[in-house]
Amino acid sequence: xxxxxxxxxxxxxxxxxxxxxxxxxxxxxxxxxxxxxxxxxxxxxxxxxxxxxxxxxxxxxxxxxxxxxxxxxxxxxxxxxxxxxxxxxxxxxxxxxxxxxxxxxxxxxxxxxxxxxxxxxxxxxxxxxxxxxxxxxxxxxxxxxxxxxxxxxxxxxxxxxxxxxxxxxxxxxxxxxxxxxxxxxxxxxxxxxxxxxxxxxxxxxxxxxxxxxxxxxxxxxxxxxxxxxxxxxxxxxxxxxxxxxxxxxxxxxxxxxxxxxxxxxxxxxxxxxxxxxxxxxxxxxxxxxxxxxxxxxxxxxxxxxxxxxxxxxxxxxxxxxxxxxxxxxxxxxxxxxxxxxxxxxxxxxxxxxxxxxxxxxxxxxxxxxxxxxxxxxxxxxxxxxxxxxxxxxxxxxxxxxxxxxxxxxxxxxxxxxxxxxxxxxxxxxxxxxxxxxxxxxxxxxxxx
Numbered sequence: 522x523x524x525x526x527x528x529x530x531x532x533x534x535x536x537x538x539x540x541x542x543x544x545x546x547x548x549x550x551x552x553x554x555x556x557x558x559x560x561x562x563x564x565x566x567x568x569x570x571x572x573x574x575x576x577x578x579x580x581x582x583x584x585x586x587x588x589x590x591x592x593x594x595x596x597x598x599x600x601x602x603x604x605x606x607x608x609x610x611x612x613x614x615x616x617x618x619x620x621x622x623x624x625x626x627x628x629x630x631x632x633x634x635x636x637x638x639x640x641x642x643x644x645x646x647x648x649x650x651x652x653x654x655x656x657x658x659x660x661x662x663x664x665x666x667x668x669x670x671x672x673x674x675x676x677x678x679x680x681x682x683x684x685x686x687x688x689x690x691x692x693x694x695x696x697x698x699x700x701x702x703x704x705x706x707x708x709x710x711x712x713x714x715x716x717x718x719x720x721x722x723x724x725x726x727x728x729x730x731x732x733x734x735x736x737x738x739x740x741x742x743x744x745x746x747x748x749x750x751x752x753x754x755x756x757x758x759x760x761x762x763x764x765x766x767x768x769x770x771x772x773x774x775x776x777x778x779x780x781x782x783x784x785x786x787x788x789x790x791x792x793x794x795x796x797x798x799x800x801x802x803x804x805x806x807x808x809x810x811x812x813x814x815x816x817x818x819x820x821x822x823x824x825x826x827x828x829x830x831x832x833x834x835x836x837x838x839x840x841x842x843x844x845x846x847x848x849x850x851x852x853x854x855x856x857x858x859x860x861x862x863x864x865x866x867x868x869x870x871x872x873x874x875x876x877x878x879x880x881x882x883x884x885x886x887x888x889x890x891x892x893x894x895x896x897x898x899x900x901x902x903x904x905x906x907x908x909x910x911x912x913x914x915x916x917x918x919x920x921x922x923x924x925x926x927x928x929x930x931x932x933x934x935x936x937x938x939x940x941x942x943x944x945x946x947x948x949x950x951x952x953x954x955x956x957x958x959x960x961x962x963x964x965x966x967x968x969x
Contacts, residue, residue, distance in 0.1 A: 613648035617641045633780055637744075637770045638763050649783065657785045660735055661865045664858050667784035668734035668850070671793035671809070672742060672750050676843075679717040679750075680815035682709070688831040689816060692716065702756050710749060717753060718814040721836045722843040727760050729847060733854045735784065737764040739777055739791075741798065744769045776800060787869040790853065792846065804871040807849065810842045810953040842953070849955045852877055875906075881951050883908035888915050890924035890931035892945065900945055903952050921960075923948065927967040 610623040616639065618627055632645035644652070660666065670676060685692065696716070697705020706719040730736060738754075738761055740747045747767040755761050770781055777798045779786050791799060794809040813819050814835070816828040829835050836842060856873045858865070887909050889897060900923070901911050912919060915934055922935035922942050935942040947963035 611647065612645065613651075614642065614644035616643075633772065634770070635781065635783075637766050637781075652783055653785050656735075656783060657788060657866075660784075660788070664733075664854075666734050666854060666857065666870055667737070667782070667789040668730055669737045669739050669779070669782060669789060669791045669793075669805075671791075671795070671798075672738060672740040672747065674794040674811040674813070674818065675720075675792060675809045676723050676754060676812075677717055677719045677750060678812050678814040678818050679715055679746075680817045682714050682716055684815070684817040685716065686816040686828075686831060689828070692830060702753050708753060713746070713749065716815075717750065718830070719753065720812045720814075720843055721838045721841050722847075723754065726843040726847050727754065730850060731760050733850065734790070735764075736760050737766060737782055737784075739766040739782070739793075741768045741775075741777070743767055778802070779805070787871065790850065790870060790874065804875065807846060807874070807955075808952065809846065812836070812842070845954045845956065849877065878906055878955065879908040881907035881955055881957055882948075884920070885909040885957075886918050886920045887911050887948075888913070888919050888922050888931055890922050890929045891926050892924060896945070900948055904948050907948075907951060921947075924965060927965045932965065 610620060610625065612620045612622065612625070612627060614621045614632060615627050619625070620627055621642075630643065632643045633649060635642045635644055673679060682693075692707065693709065696707050696709040699708060699710075702708065703724070706721075706723075708717050708719075709715075710717065727736070738747060738751055740750070742750070744765075744767040747765050751761055751765045766781055772778060772780055775798075777793075779789055779802055782789065786802070786805065789802075789805050791802060791806045792809055793799060793806060794811045796803065796806060796808055799806050811818075811822065813822070813824065814829045816831055819826060819828050838844070853870065853873050856877070857868055857870055882904060885904075885908070887904055889900065889911070892900060904911055915922070915931055919935075919940060922931050922940055923945055924932055924942070925944060926932060927936070927942065932942055934940070941960045942965045943960050943963040944965055947958055947960065950958045950963070
């Protein structure tokens with residue numbers, strides 16, 4: 522069972538507690554379950570008062586326990602035991618400024634904040650490691666891994682109502698009911714002045730992915746937006762529960778990191794449309810083709826073209842980006858849990874991902890022709906990661922010449938020698954779909 526199935530299993534999963542602290546921990550657990558995980562700034566002072574109330578109740582509890590002994594010797598012995606336990610507490614984390622195990626007031630801010638689980642919850646590195654190890658064993662027994670999902674341009678596309686183009690205004694009369702979001706894909710969120718379009722195939726994707734992965738949402742949007750999107754994607758709370766991380770929860774500005782994910786990095790896959798958001802975790806990343814349903818999204822990324830909404834079109838449900846990536850996830854999952862492999866604990870999903878990627882363009886020998894200097898290194902690296910061999914000069918072993926101009930010497934050679942002459946988008950498409958694409962869809966033709 523995942524640690525998120527209980528709001529405070531962080532406490533429940535901790536090492537055996539002393540008898541003097543059991544009631545306090547049970548009380549704290551009840552207090553946390555009864556509280557809202559998202560307190561507003563105005564509630565901070567009230568929250569501190571609640572914490573002081575917890576400490577007072579703990580002292581009352583200890584006082585009652587002392588009166589239960591039959592002799593003064595028994596009372597002293599219990600007090601010494603309780604004192605020893607408090608002194609020996611490693612303080613695995615804190616809620617507010619109070620240790621989640623012994624209740625002692627703590628100074629400083631060591632560890633990592635997990636505000637998306639409970640506001641004010643902070644865990645120290647040792648406890649994070651312990652929880653990850655515990656949850657990892659549980660997941661492996663159930664043949665599951667972790668999957669971190671971006672929202673915008675990956676699972677959905679949102680726009681402000683004011684940014685709808687004149688050609689998109691027809692959408693205002695075609696939105697689906699917020700009363701039963703499971704039956705729709707286009708929603709108008711009046712209170713946020715926004716419209717959101719779910720990516721085709723997203724619901725089957727989440728359903729099938731949930732059978733293989735413990736899933737998180739991780740977005741650079743703010744927390745209110747993240748929670749609203751989670752409701753649209755997971756109205757019954759089956760997939761994400763408390764695992765919704767926003768930019769407010771990150772530890773680095775404009776960066777996402779797995780330090781706030783309670784999963785072992787060796788078992789985490791990331792699905793995102795933005796590589797530079799995961800500078801420290803590129804080996805875990807599956808880069809997603811961006812979903813541009815609204816015109817504002819096209820403009821945001823500098824595309825001078827009509828949006829899918831303006832074209833009154835959409836991605837293919839069965840052969841679109843999410844359907845293709847689901848096949849990759851199934852392949853990686855299958856290889857990771859191959860019964861012929863050694864101990865699961867020693868496996869690393871990053872190695873599996875790299876191995877699968879290296880098969881995409883295996884056997885292809887590529888020469889680049891007149892590619893913009895700044896784009897060449899990334900294209901070459903991308904091709905090599907997919908198993909291609911990249912050369913600087915043409916020879917008989919070359920299978921593909923990649924360029925944008927059919928008139929260059931290398932391009933003319935490719936045509937003469939009956940080699941493939943393709944646009945750089947052929948490499949990019951293979952990278953997005955994890956599958957070698959038909960060359961005829963990317964052929965470079967001579968200018969008339």
